[in-house]
Each structure stands twice: as structure tokens, then as C-alpha cells.
Amino acid sequence: MSRQLPFHTMDVFTTQPFGGNPLAIVEDADGLTTAQMQIIAREFNLSETLFVQSPDDPGHTAKVRIFFPTDEIPFAGHPTIGCAIHLAAKHFAGQKDFETTITLEEVAGLVPVEVLSAGGKAKARFTAPVIPEQHKGESPSEALAACALGLNERDIGFGDHKCRVFAGGPAFLYIPVASLDALGRAGVMEPHWSRMIAAANVDSAYLYTPGNDEIGYQARMFSPTAGIPEDPATGSATAILAAQLLASGALGEGTNSISLLQGVEMGRRSELGLEVDATGGEISSVRVSGSAVAISSGSIVIPQA
Structure with a gap:
């Protein structure tokens, strides 16, 4: 044998x-x-x-x-x-x-x-082994993001949270969606998806929206071009989310502790913890737990x- x-x-x-x-x-x-x-x-x-x-x-x-x-x-x-x-x-x-x-x-x-x-x-x-940073990729318009996800344009973005691309080892396109309902309705829609992903210079898109009760954000991650139609939990994207939250004005000075939920729509509920140390508008450390x-x-x- x-x-x-x-x-x-x-x-x-x-x-x-x-x-x-x-x-x-x-x-x-x-x-x-x-x-x-x-x-x-x-x-x-x-x-x-x-x-x-x-x-x-x-x-x-x-x-x-x-x-x-x-x-x-x-x-x-x-x-x-x-x-x-x-x-x-x-x-x-x-x-x-x-x-x-x-x-x-x-x-x-x-x-x-x-x-x-x-x-x-x-x-x-x-x-995290590296501090997340801006990635060389094009952030999609709200209209393109909506088409790529089968949503309405009003479903994309909330507050100062806009579509952006960040990297920290791997790279992700971050797409804020306005509600848990919109998050649940989202899916990969071609040919708009491939056009959006190619322009962003990434394989994966991470969607997130404010959560309920004790959950800071609920998320989904799609990466069909990498052989992952949807991921139940994405620790690297959670770590790099720190940069997206900083750019959106969602982090305060000092240590920020945020709970996240992912995989709900897949029937594989995943609970992730994110800690971000921020000083003077810059991230000094990112930690993920589970x-x-x-x-x-x-x-x-x-x-x-």
C-alpha cells in the first residue's frame, strides 16, 4: 500500500x-x-x-x-x-x-x-501578520455592486461605509449593504460579477451589514473564481475588515472589540471576534479570535x- x-x-x-x-x-x-x-x-x-x-x-x-x-x-x-x-x-x-x-x-x-x-x-x-492597507484595485460604483449581487442600488452602502478594496496578505473587495434583508438576498450575478471582480483586482467580495443585539456586523463572503461559491467564515477578511472600518469612520481611539457573524445563510453559523488597535487614525495591530x-x-x- x-x-x-x-x-x-x-x-x-x-x-x-x-x-x-x-x-x-x-x-x-x-x-x-x-x-x-x-x-x-x-x-x-x-x-x-x-x-x-x-x-x-x-x-x-x-x-x-x-x-x-x-x-x-x-x-x-x-x-x-x-x-x-x-x-x-x-x-x-x-x-x-x-x-x-x-x-x-x-x-x-x-x-x-x-x-x-x-x-x-x-x-x-x-x-495578523501584516497591517491591512489599500489594495490596487478599482472600487465599484453602487450601481455595479448592486447588479453584481442581484440587489437594488439603495441596498448598497450605509452611513460612511462605501465599497473599497483592501489587502493584508490576500485582498478583498468590501461591500457594505444596508440591511440584513439585503444581505440575505445577495448572490453572484453574471456578467456583472466578473466585471466587478476583475476591475477590483481580487477574487473575493466580503459583504457586511450592522448586526442585531450583541453582533457588531453580520457578513457573507463570495469567491467563486477561487473555487469557493460562498465561505462560512473568513478570518483573513475579518482581519482586513479593520482597514475598511477605519476608512468608514467606524473605529475609535484605542482597542476596538467587535463581534461578527457569518455563514448564517449557509446553515453554518460562525462567530468571530475582531480586535483593532487604532491610534491617531492608524491601525497598529489586528487580532481575530474564535x-x-x-x-x-x-x-x-x-x-x-
């Missing part, structure tokens, strides 16, 4: 199995080529698959590479959260209460992740090189 590698799946940004965003974690991946990793990611066909390798610096926990079904990406939030909780739980096997820091070497940079488990329920918080639960374990055949 061909040699196989161990894998695990996690549901991330949830405390409930079969909620949140699914993640595949493949361990012992040092000998894999990029092509082999891409084949395995396509086989799992989840929004992201993460490969764990030995760190370049022995003082760090692991080196990781993250793949969409169609391509490698430099950084992603739900793989970072899920992998950190998995590696911490593995290190503290049999213990329900622990606290540690997992340091991951990602393509975008070094990502420290604080992991805390209480009563067997683990939560992690990572610091939980994860283990779902399955097994082994996968290594593809031919």
Missing part, C-alpha cells in the same frame, strides 16, 4: 460540530511538493486545506502552507485558528484546561496564536509527484 499521511478535520469559528467553517489539516507534509499539496486540497474540496511542516526556526511550532481548491494563499484566518487549536490539543493530550502560544510560519509572515482551553472547550486568538471543534481523523494517500 502507498504511504499515507495523517489528516484531521476541524470546524472553525464554532463550538458546535457541523457548524462554522470546515478545515482539513494534513500533517507530516515536509516531503510534499506544491503540486501534491494542490491535488490533496482539491480532493478535500474545502475552502482551505492546511499542510503542517517542520518549522524553519526550531523555536517556532510549525511551518504551514494553506491552499484553496484552486491555488495556494499566503495567509488565512480559519486555518490558522483551527491548526493552532489542533496542535495545542495534541501537545496537551488528555488535558481539558491549558493555555499556550502556538507560533506558525506562514507565507505572509510569522503568526503567533494564543490558545486557551477551559473544560475542554478551546478558543484561539491570532495577531473556537474550533475536532470532527474527524484519518489518513490520505500521497499523490504521485
Whole structure:
């Protein structure tokens, strides 16, 4: 039988199995080529698959590479959260209460992740490897955004929140929508969608609107050109949202703590926490937090090189 590698799946940004965003974690991946990793990611066909390798610096926990079904990406939030909780739980096997820091070497940079488990329920918080910034892409008009999402022009924007494009590793087009009703009605409409995405120079659009009760914002993320029709939870887009909120005048001085909800329309409710440190109109640090639960374990055949 061909040699196989161990894998695990996690549901991330949830405390409930079969909620949140699914993640595949493949361990012992040092000998894999990029092509082999891409084949395995396509086989799992989840929004992201993460490969764990030995760190370049022995003082760090692991080196990781993250793949969409169609391509490698430099950084992603739900793989970072899920992998950190998995590696911490593995290190503290049999213990329900622990606290540690997992340091991951990602393509975008070094990502420290604080992991805390209480009563067997683990939560992690990572610091984004780069501060989000303006991306070289064209922000669509409200009319084009509406056409691309099957909405009315009055459904796009609220307050000082306008369509903008930001990057922080990956890049996203941010589209504020006026209501939860409009958020629920949104979908990808061609040919307007492809025209909008090409002009913005991104693969993905992140929609958000003010939430109810204790939720700051509720969101959806579409990325069909990357093989992800809709993503239940997008940690990287949540981190980069900090720049969109700053540009919209929605952040105050000091630490801003914001709760977000995503994946509701997909039946995979995901809860994300965002912390943004802002001073003098500039962002100095961004952190994203969430939980994860283990779902399955097994082994996968290594593809031919």
C-alpha cells in the first residue's frame, strides 16, 4: 500500500460540530511538493486545506502552507485558528484546561496564536501578520455592486461605509449593504460579477451589514473564481475588515472589540471576534479570535509527484 499521511478535520469559528467553517489539516507534509499539496486540497474540496511542516526556526511550532481548491494563499484566518487549536490539543493530550502560544510560519509572515482551553472547550486568538492597507484595485460604483449581487442600488452602502478594496496578505473587495434583508438576498450575478471582480483586482467580495443585539456586523463572503461559491467564515477578511472600518469612520481611539457573524445563510453559523488597535487614525495591530471543534481523523494517500 502507498504511504499515507495523517489528516484531521476541524470546524472553525464554532463550538458546535457541523457548524462554522470546515478545515482539513494534513500533517507530516515536509516531503510534499506544491503540486501534491494542490491535488490533496482539491480532493478535500474545502475552502482551505492546511499542510503542517517542520518549522524553519526550531523555536517556532510549525511551518504551514494553506491552499484553496484552486491555488495556494499566503495567509488565512480559519486555518490558522483551527491548526493552532489542533496542535495545542495534541501537545496537551488528555488535558481539558491549558493555555499556550502556538507560533506558525506562514507565507505572509510569522503568526503567533494564543490558545486557551477551559473544560475542554478551546478558543484561539491570532495577531495578523501584516497591517491591512489599500489594495490596487478599482472600487465599484453602487450601481455595479448592486447588479453584481442581484440587489437594488439603495441596498448598497450605509452611513460612511462605501465599497473599497483592501489587502493584508490576500485582498478583498468590501461591500457594505444596508440591511440584513439585503444581505440575505445577495448572490453572484453574471456578467456583472466578473466585471466587478476583475476591475477590483481580487477574487473575493466580503459583504457586511450592522448586526442585531450583541453582533457588531453580520457578513457573507463570495469567491467563486477561487473555487469557493460562498465561505462560512473568513478570518483573513475579518482581519482586513479593520482597514475598511477605519476608512468608514467606524473605529475609535484605542482597542476596538467587535463581534461578527457569518455563514448564517449557509446553515453554518460562525462567530468571530475582531480586535483593532487604532491610534491617531492608524491601525497598529489586528487580532481575530474564535473556537474550533475536532470532527474527524484519518489518513490520505500521497499523490504521485
